[in-house]
Amino acid sequence: xxxxxxxxxxxxxxxxxxxxxxxxxxxxxxxxxxxxxxxxxxxxxxxxxxxxxxxxxxxxxxxxxxxxxxxxxxxxxxxxxxxxxxxxxxxxxxxxxxxxxxxxxxxxxxxxxxxxxxxxxxxxxxxxxxxxxxxxxxxxxxxxxxxxxxxxxxxxxxxxxxxxxxxxxxxxxxxxxxxxxxxxxxxxxxxxxxxxxxxxxxxxxxxxxxxxxxxxxxxxxxxxxxxxxxxxxxxxxxxxxxxxxxxxxxxxxxxxxxxxxxxxxxxxxxxxxxxxxxxxxxxxxxxxxxxxxxxxxxxxxxxxxxxxxxxxxxxxxxxxxxxxxxxxxxxxxxxxxxxxxxxxxxxxxxxxxxxxxxxxxxxxxxxxxxxxxxxxxxxxxxxxxxxxxxxxxxxxxxxxxxxxxxxxxxxxxxxxxxxxxxxxxxxxxxxxxxxxxxxxxxxxxxxxxxxxxxxxxxxxxxxxxxxxxxxxxxxxxxxxxxxxxxxxxxxxxxxxxxxxxxxxxxxxxxxxxxxxxxxxxxxxxxxxxxxxxxxxxxxxxxxxxxxxxxxxxxxxxxxxxxxxxxxxxxxxxxxxxxxxxxxxxxxxxxxxxxxxxxxxxxxxxxxxxxxxxxx
Numbered sequence: 275x276x277x278x279x280x281x282x283x284x285x286x287x288x289x290x291x292x293x294x295x296x297x298x299x300x301x302x303x304x305x306x307x308x309x310x311x312x313x314x315x316x317x318x319x320x321x322x323x324x325x326x327x328x329x330x331x332x333x334x335x336x337x338x339x340x341x342x343x344x345x346x347x348x349x350x351x352x353x354x355x356x357x358x359x360x361x362x363x364x365x366x367x368x369x370x371x372x373x374x375x376x377x378x379x380x381x382x383x384x385x386x387x388x389x390x391x392x393x394x395x396x397x398x399x400x401x402x403x404x405x406x407x408x409x410x411x412x413x414x415x416x417x418x419x420x421x422x423x424x425x426x427x428x429x430x431x432x433x434x435x436x437x438x439x440x441x442x443x444x445x446x447x448x449x450x451x452x453x454x455x456x457x458x459x460x461x462x463x464x465x466x467x468x469x470x471x472x473x474x475x476x477x478x479x480x481x482x483x484x485x486x487x488x489x490x491x492x493x494x495x496x497x498x499x500x501x502x503x504x505x506x507x508x509x510x511x512x513x514x515x516x517x518x519x520x521x522x523x524x525x526x527x528x529x530x531x532x533x534x535x536x537x538x539x540x541x542x543x544x545x546x547x548x549x550x551x552x553x554x555x556x557x558x559x560x561x562x563x564x565x566x567x568x569x570x571x572x573x574x575x576x577x578x579x580x581x582x583x584x585x586x587x588x589x590x591x592x593x594x595x596x597x598x599x600x601x602x603x604x605x606x607x608x609x610x611x612x613x614x615x616x617x618x619x620x621x622x623x624x625x626x627x628x629x630x631x632x633x634x635x636x637x638x639x640x641x642x643x644x645x646x647x648x649x650x651x652x653x654x655x656x657x658x659x660x661x662x663x664x665x666x667x668x669x670x671x672x673x674x675x676x677x678x679x680x681x682x683x684x685x686x687x688x689x690x691x692x693x694x695x696x697x698x699x700x701x702x703x704x705x706x707x708x709x710x711x712x713x714x715x716x717x718x719x720x721x722x723x724x725x726x727x728x729x730x731x732x733x734x735x736x737x738x739x740x741x742x743x744x745x746x747x748x749x750x751x752x753x754x755x756x757x758x759x760x761x762x763x764x765x766x767x768x769x770x771x772x773x774x775x776x777x778x779x780x781x782x783x784x785x786x787x788x789x790x791x792x793x794x795x796x797x798x799x800x801x802x803x804x805x806x807x808x809x810x811x812x813x814x815x816x817x818x819x820x821x822x823x824x825x826x827x828x829x830x831x832x833x834x835x836x837x838x839x840x841x842x843x844x845x846x847x848x849x850x851x852x853x854x855x856x857x858x859x860x861x862x863x864x865x866x867x868x869x870x871x872x873x874x875x876x877x878x879x880x881x882x883x884x885x886x887x888x889x
Contacts, residue, residue: 323356346385618661
């Protein structure tokens with residue numbers, strides 16, 4: 275009896291990058307590994323989209339469209355697939371109809387052949403127009419149902435069960451959305467294997483034998499391979515796999531690991547495993563200088579209580595490191611339990627996973643539900659679609675009051691198509707104001723990346739470089755994982771320096787233990803400087819007598835200035851906006867008066883940094 279062939283999509287160069295490096299990688303570094311994988315016989319790649327689109331502009335000084343073009347040139351006859359978040363396409367915020375259509379057209383133009391299209395709330399209405407646009411652009415549409423396991427002890431109320439997922443497939447069929455494949459996507463790796471088996475089995479019965487069913491999961495909770503075997507037994511045709519060094523842990527299972535798990539079974543992959551091993555060697559060397567977060571390489575049983583997706587986990591720990599907030603990580607993970615439990619059971623995948631993270635972080639920083647994150651609040655109020663279950667009424671009430679928004683039952687497209695701040699016209703105005711050419715590509719970049727996209731287009735060479743590299747791993751035996759009080763740190767020792775969790779420090783290491791030097795006596799207090807150094811906005815001068823200083827509530831980046839020096843402002847007016855953890859935080863005047871800014875756009879600030887004074 276012949277064995278069933280398992281079709282594998284290689285996710286290493288999109289989801290693998292997102293799950294380990296927070297999507298912060300340079301194409302010149304990894305493209306030789308893409309060529310090696312192609313030469314090994316792999317003909318189906320995840321080649322962009324998702325977080326890899328914005329990350330190119332935010333952290334890598336690259337144009338995502340150029341990277342897609344290069345991917346196509348490297349893999350001329352491969353199926354190159356990207357990831358889209360339904361009405362959110364490639365951002366956290368949702369888009370109007372014209373930008374959703376432009377997304378499909380631009381990705382087709384730049385060499386992509388398939389788009390996996392999902393909605394984190396499993397609201398089929400959010401897949402209707404986006405799926406039609408993908409189909410009309412001449413791309414293969416892989417429609418998705420998103421999965422996760424609810425935290426232990428939480429009543430499902432009918433959500434995230436095999437029956438729930440079966441109902442979503444029925445709704446997709448009833449909506450007559452054109453699609454070529456269907457994927458069941460578990461970004462957090464928390465769905466129990468038996469639920470996977472029963473879900474795929476029910477989907478196969480509904481779809482018949484000819485529709486391709488793909489399954490996607492992560493090893494984050496430690497049961498990725500178990501779920502993959504369950505999916506195959508249930509009737510799946512294909513699985514998503516990654517390649518070392520971005521496999522296992524927070525990523526998909528490795529192609530080689532799956533090959534081994536299938537030995538002696540009724541399934542096999544049509545790949546030369548020795549060629550795949552060679553490709554992995556090329557890939558490991560290509561990424562050898564990149565900092566690998568310790569948390570990316572380990573599975574965590576705690577994830578089933580706080581379903582953090584692999585793709586979001588390291589993206590967020592990278593941002594925590596950027597803002598010197600890694601000490602808040604464990605508390606943030608703990609707070610995700612209530613964010614999920616009370617938030618309506620949206621699947622923990624972007625953008626909903628980020629909404630959970632943002633609310634969890636706010637609960638840590640400001641107190642339980644004292645500050646509703648805008649994305650989380652808008653989600654439970656209905657502005658991203660219908661949640662699988664009704665959110666907690668008290669949290670809905672708090673969100674409505676804090677955000678000054680009423681719950682809505684309008685569709686996302688109804689809301690966005692009527693919003694003059696969104697869409698092609700708004701993007702063209704941004705480009706015109708910046709003196710930039712109005713092309714389809716630039717319009718999409720402006721619409722999906724806003725100020726950061728405009729900043730990149732104006733000056734790519736001065737855009738932020740957020741790629742983390744350290745001493746090449748495994749060379750010289752100076753790479754360690756150091757655990758202190760239960761927290762892990764990746765440490766690479768060099769000559770007079772150390773890279774700790776991706777940040778460089780000057781260090782001196784000697785044999786033996788020297789007696790600690792006595793602390794130096796305190797220096798006499800110097801007179802306060804007349805003005806703060808430009809490089810240190812945290813040292814800005816205090817407010818003048820009778821005035822009021824406005825301090826940053828969190829570490830972050832000054833995203834934009836709303837007021838100018840000398841402007842008259844009233845209590846409650848927005849003076850500037852800070853970005854922290856992909857969340858925009860408006861900073862408002864606390865009193866009436868004349869504003870004096872202490873920071874500039876693009877400045878990094880810490881908690882307590884004086885942002886402005888009002889006199």
